[in-house]
Amino acid sequence: MKTIKLLILIIAGMILLSRCDDFGSVNVDPNKVSTPDTRYLFMYTALYVPNFAWVGNYDPWNQLYPQYIAERLNIQYSNYAMTEFNTSGYYRRMIRNLDDIIQLCSDEKTKGATWVQAFGKIENQIAVARTLRAYAYMHLTDALGMIPYSEANKALEGLYTPKYDTQEFIYTDLDKELNEAFTQFDVSAGLDGTFDIFYKGDMNKWKRLNATLRMMMAIKLSKVAPAIGKTRFAKAYADGGITANTDLFKYAYLPENANANPLWENMILDGRWDFVPSATIIDQLKAYHDPRLKAYTVPNENGEYIGLPYGLRKDDLPSWQTGSYCNFHPKYYKQDAAITIISPSHALLLCAEAAVRGWIGADAESLYKAGIEASFSQHELEYDLDAYCAQQEVEFAGTEEQKIAKIAMQR
Structure with a gap:
């Protein structure tokens, strides 16, 4: 009889213990956040904000498709072949x-x-x-x-x-x-x-x-x-x-591999140098005698500013792989180089177009010149704004359509 009572007590104790759920922090996974902190949610989001300006270093379609850059090693993405x-x-x-x-x-x-x-x-x-x-x-x-x-x-x-x-x-x-x-x-x-x-x-x-x-x-x-x-x-x-460069919307990378500038990763860390400035933008800057040419790129070994033609066929690429084209200015591929997302120059030129269309009561030419000057200042260039804007290709003159085309080119 005593043995039966003892067994009952043991079983009852085991049942009570099995139902007890107070095990301290045993059921808390230390690797999962239980209280989401908005500070860290925001910082994680911030990592992806520049993706619309430069989406990593594998397929930077948003720089390739408008022909700001060209592919130096392989023709993989510049033929507009994105299917998804x-x-x-x-x-x-x-x-x-x-x-x-x-x-x-x-x-x-x-x-x-x-x-x-x-x-x-x-x-x-x-x-x-x-x-x-x-x-x-x-x-x-x-x-x-x-x-x-x-x-x-x-x-x-x-x-x-x-x-x-x-x-x-x-x-x-x-x-x-x-x-x-x-x-x-x-x-x-x-x-x-x-x-x-x-x-x-x-x-x-x-x-x-x-x-x-x-x-x-x-x-x-x-x-x-x-x-x-x-x-x-x-x-x-x-x-x-946004009207001043102090309000520049940019993403500042860090001097560490975990959050480094994509161009630095491609060129310095991986040693690939997949991309260079395209002839499309280099030729345009040269035609305008634009001081931003020297802010964007460095000349080739012969001191010439030659951009790589955009969308070469694979058969034509080897003849261009000798280095006869120019390269990015080193400031763009520093490990902590910032990426500009929206500049005051862009915003001011938007306003210039709106003024031409009669959407706002402002002087379109003043906004146009202010947008160009903001861009020059952003790149810390020495410039003669009046001389630059006096060029026929840049001068704020012509029909409404021609003025908007000039604004769009500067933007």
């Missing part, structure tokens, strides 16, 4: 993180948490996230047309096949998003400048970027919906876009 565009990285690594920041800063259960508040005022976090998200969607729809937008990134809600929205709908909603974000910015309170690697927490600069993005979208409506484009551009222009 993988968007998973943009949605998964960039837009999803921005969505999470907005959600964490909006949810009553999380917005007061220290790991949300630590980055800075939540209204500014939301405004910055909405601005960068619009930047990403703008480029995606520009490249692809209809894309998942209103139903994107909702798999956790059971939506696995999001609909494709029209570009018209996306542009309209992005303009609304950016305008609402603009009013959310609180310039009296910034963000932690250690983690805001773009503008060091300066909300005035983020507001100017926000307005510039709206101008970039609005000017593209000049053919399909000019009345709407004019209204949107005028509002953004009045809000004030």
